[in-house]
Amino acid sequence: MISYIKGELTEIFNDMIVVESNGIGYNINVPVSVIEQISSIGNKVKIYTYLNVKEDECSLFGFLTRDDLNMFKMLISVNGIGPKVAVGALSNISSDDLRFAVLSDDVAAIKALPGIGPKTAQKLIIELKDKLKLDDVFEAALARNTQGSATQTGSSNVVMIRNDAVEALVSLGYSGKDALNAVKAVEDIENKDSETVLKEALKNLAIL
Numbered sequence: 001m002i003s004y005i006k007g008e009l010t011e012i013f014n015d016m017i018v019v020e021s022n023g024i025g026y027n028i029n030v031p032v033s034v035i036e037q038i039s040s041i042g043n044k045v046k047i048y049t050y051l052n053v054k055e056d057e058c059s060l061f062g063f064l065t066r067d068d069l070n071m072f073k074m075l076i077s078v079n080g081i082g083p084k085v086a087v088g089a090l091s092n093i094s095s096d097d098l099r100f101a102v103l104s105d106d107v108a109a110i111k112a113l114p115g116i117g118p119k120t121a122q123k124l125i126i127e128l129k130d131k132l133k134l135d136d137v138f139e140a141a142l143a144r145n146t147q148g149s150a151t152q153t154g155s156s157n158v159v160m161i162r163n164d165a166v167e168a169l170v171s172l173g174y175s176g177k178d179a180l181n182a183v184k185a186v187e188d189i190e191n192k193d194s195e196t197v198l199k200e201a202l203k204n205l206a207i208l
Contacts, residue, residue: 028062032091071095085115
C-alpha cells in the first residue's frame with residue numbers, strides 16, 4: 001500500500017523513527033541497523049515500508065533498502081514469526097548473512113536471534129530455503145558495494161568464481177552447507193582465480 005516514505009527525519013528512538021512527509025509525521029518501526037546508518041535529525045531520508053494491519057492498530061515497519069524489506073517480508077511469511085520478531089532479527093543479522101545461514105542450514109545462527117527458538121529456526125530454514133538461491137547470497141552482498149560498470153563486471157566474476165567453487169566442492173562429496181561455509185571463509189576472492197579459491201576452500205574444510 002505504501003511503497004516508501006521520503007521526507008525529513010524529525011525524531012529517533014531506540015527502535016523507531018519519525019519521518020515527516022507533506023506535513024504528516026509517520027512513526028516507523030525500524031531495525032537498530034537503520035538507526036545506526038541514518039543521518040542526523042533534520043536530514044532527508046527514504047524508507048521502504050511495510051504496513052502491518054491488525055484489528056486494533058496499524059503499524060509501519062521500515063528499511064533503508066528494498067532488499068532488506070523483501071527479507072523482512074520473507075521472515076514474516078514463516079508461521080510463528082511476526083513483524084516485531086522479524087525486525088528484531090534484522091537488528092542482529094544482515095539480510096545477506098541471514099540468507100547465507102538459511103542456505104547453509106545454520107540453525108545455531110538463526111536460533112540465536114531474539115524471539116526465534118530452535119523449532120522456529122528449523123521451520124524458517126525449511127520454508128525459506130527453496131525460495132533462495134546461492135546467487136542471492138553472493139550477488140546481494142556484492143551489489144551493496146557495486147559502483148560503475150567496471151565494478152559490476154568484476155562483481156559478476158566473483159559470483160561466478162564462488163558458485164563454481166561451491167559446485168566443485170559438492171561434486172567432490174562435501175555437503176552444501178560445508179561447501180558454502182568453506183567458500184565464504186575465503187578472503188579477497190576478487191583478486192584470486194577459481195583454482196586458488198578452490199584450493200583455499202579445501203584448506204578451510206580441514207579446519208571447519
